[in-house]
Amino acid sequence: MSLSLSAPHGVALRWRFNAAPLLPWLVPAALILAWQIGSDAGWITRRTLPSPLSIANAIAALAWSGELFHHAAISLQRAVLGFVIGGTLGLGFGVLNGISPLASRLLDTTLQMLRTIPHLAIIPMVILWFGIGEGAKIFLVAAGVFFPMYLNTYHGVRMADAGLLEMGRVYRLSGWAVFWRVILPGAMPSVLLGVRYGLGIMWLTLIVAETISASAGIGYMTMNAREFLQTDVVLAGVLLYALLGKLSDVAAKVLERRCIAWHPSFAAQREG
């Protein structure tokens, strides 16, 4: 869409300006502006909601003191460790149960039963087992990530195309080659779906776990700020979580593009 503004006689002032990319930002910008005005006028109290400018100041101060990066780095480290552990286990069990009927009969029912337990419900147990150290948070993230990875990998491997598998037999591919060249790439879209679900659960779990018990991390930073009624720092933490969530979403999309570039929805773009 393009917006064209021209002077009545269309001679002196005539400029065309492409508003399309800016359009989605119009409403958020207006809201933030209204919020700032509301705070300045005293309609919104600082206790309820600090003004956008004071949040920006808080972020700048936290960044300046290095506190921001310290807590963000700790949260990120927990997230990555938990994701790698839970994701690898989910992928491994998904593949194992997907290709081995024996393993599937032995393990799938058990895993499906465990899946029905909300992993956040066992926080008290986890604290008993691991104390409030790093182990508890990493365990909770891993447990949360495990199930979407397991379920989607299992499904993807099980859904391997029978025609392609038969083609693999005709061409006498080894079991190894069938796995790497036929089964796993075919399961990839499903695995990546698991990755995206897993990333969502990863942040959610971490926010809850860090809020309940931690001595560092974004969640700790916000809980600590709450005690001193530093609502601007609390909101800075919220924004930081949002930013990290967005970052992992972008990472997942990049991964998707690299792993399933062959997919008809991407492959056709190379032509055009």
Add this chain to the structure above:
Amino acid sequence: MLATVMDPSVSFRDAAPADHAVPVSPAAELALRGIHKSFGGRTVLSGLDLDIARHSFVSIVGRSGEGKSTLLRMLAGLETPDAGGVNLNGKPVRGLSPDVTMMFQDARLLPWQTVLGNAGIARGQGWRREALAALAAVGLEDRANEWPAVLSGGQKQRVALARALVRHPGLLLLDEPFGALDALTRADMQRLVERLWRQTGFTAVLVTHDVAEAVALSDRVLVLRGGRIALDLPVDLPRPRPRASADAAALEATILNALLG
């Protein structure tokens, strides 16, 4: 686009047997004796005997569900007979032979491998060179680095054909490989397969529901009915074969009668 589909080298007029695009393989011969096969009490093949000579082009026609695919899959070693035996080059067939390859109605390309990666699926020594040569033989060397998703149906089948050629098969089995293609593409594919068959000298067994296709391509047409060969008709027409000749029409009528019988 049209240039690749209507590749001039794919005309059978210039298919001089001396012009080898792909290395020659020793053609295979087949002997089937007393083949029985049933699925869950339903007999599909009953007491079938069949000999197929080296370097012949044999077509199998029959109504849907008569067991054409089952027979072909048995030749490939994908099915085992309940009774009777299949001999390939004088040796009983057990499982899949490196000498035999098969084309299906759908191309069965790996979507996540390039055209080249699909043609060289078995990744033997020097597979890139071999796969490129085979792609050249089917007129697709310039598409080697593309994804299968961007190819047309006919081009996909040509990649499947190139993949088969890389194996230097002694026996090429074709299970209605042109069934899903439009008439023009189909005619191109028929000529291509005939040319490659003449150049490389494999034995070909084609299952088709198209009687005209069977007569146009093969030395011999078999009608499968009631689990046996109901008609075994030699096609003694000189190659290259003109389209829609009176001789061909007469043979087609005979086959149709046996099919409908």
